Amino acid sequence: MGYTIQVRLPQRFVATEGQALVPQAILNQTVAITLNHQFQVGMGWSSADSAMLVEEVQTRYTKRAGKILANKADVIAGAEVYKSVYFVEGPLSAQPLTNTAVDGVFTDAVAKLRNVGVPDELCAVVDPKTQSLLLKVAFNQFNPSQFVTKLWNKGQFAGAALGVDDWYWDPNVPTHTSGNFTTSTPLVDGALQTGSTLVTKGWGTYTFNVGDTFTIAGVNAINPDSYIDTGDLQSFSVQAALSGSGAATLTISPAIITSGPLQTVTASPANNASITFTQSTGAVNGTMATQTSRQNLIFHSEAFAFVMAELPVPLAGANSARKSDPEAKISMRWAEQWNIQTDQEASRIECLVGVAPILPYFALRVMS
Helix, strand or coil: CCCEEEEECCCCCCCCCCCCCCCCCCCCCEEEEECCEEEEEEEEEEHHHHHHCCCCHHHHHHHHHHHHHHHHHHHHHHHHHHHHCCCEECCHHHCCCCHHHHHHHHHHHHHHHHHCCCCCCEEEEECHHHHHHHHHHHHHHCCCHHHHHHHHHHCCCCCCECCECEEEECCCCCEEECCEEEEECCEECCCCCCEEEEEEEEEEEEEECCCCEEEEEEEEEECCCCCCEEEEEEEEEECCCEEEEEEEEEEEEEEECCCCCCCCECCCCCCCCEEEECCCCCCCCEEECCCEEEEEEEEECCCEEEEEECCCCCCCCCEEEEEEECCCCEEEEEEEEEECCCCEEEEEEEEEEEEEECCHHHEEEEEC
């Protein structure tokens, strides 16, 4: 209803054994997507301008406006979904410039996604500097001449490689600025905690930002199809900004669920279990300085949803048209109107956009 639509999540079941029927609830979980971004590029000119100055409108103005709108949507989409992605690898800046180290970050990332049952057909979106880094190490590692020739000619790391099916570069890859804390030995404060909050202690002075990630000793990720222990610590993402000292109650994703069809982890954290933030110096007497890093993404297409509404045409008192691409799920509307009082012909190109994470564990951030 309204500007919000609901997307259904896949059903989760737990296999049982034996002849007796064990009915399980049909959960019908949904994720809300709100179409809350109406982007537009407006322009206009007089009829005299149209006669004497304005030419090649589609080539010089309309296509350029469409590109600007696409970039705006790209920026917003990345910024609004990456903070919900809790799996993380990197940062690449901490790796030596060798193919073993750099490629290892990406192959480890793919392995982590495979361990939680993410299907094939992974896509990677990386910033141009990360792409350049991948190219440098690729020339030293790959032997197939056709693959190396393609990289050399195009200057783009592309095609199936390192367990990823498609690679794309994007200058709009989101940037994350981490929180910080002074010397701390962070611990879980109380056993048997479950849910979307975690009570902790042992902090110095801290500031946590949404999207900061951490792990908890003894709390591993599970495969959501087989429910077995993956052997990897479950990463959590902070979902509410917080500042203070001493104690902290963190709002986290995923929720800590230890049993049933929605299980996320092997166990709830023990009392005094140690906590390690991704960009900290350690769990014991550690610190974390504010750091900024690009958030490259490896993901399956079902991880996120990007929605554009088909804005109505025709419009009363205006010339209007709409162009939609059903395959790419993109729709933009153009409208123009002449003002008899001012001899101005105003026009606008616009779109209505919504984006949301659907299955965050189908994605992983590689920090650079």
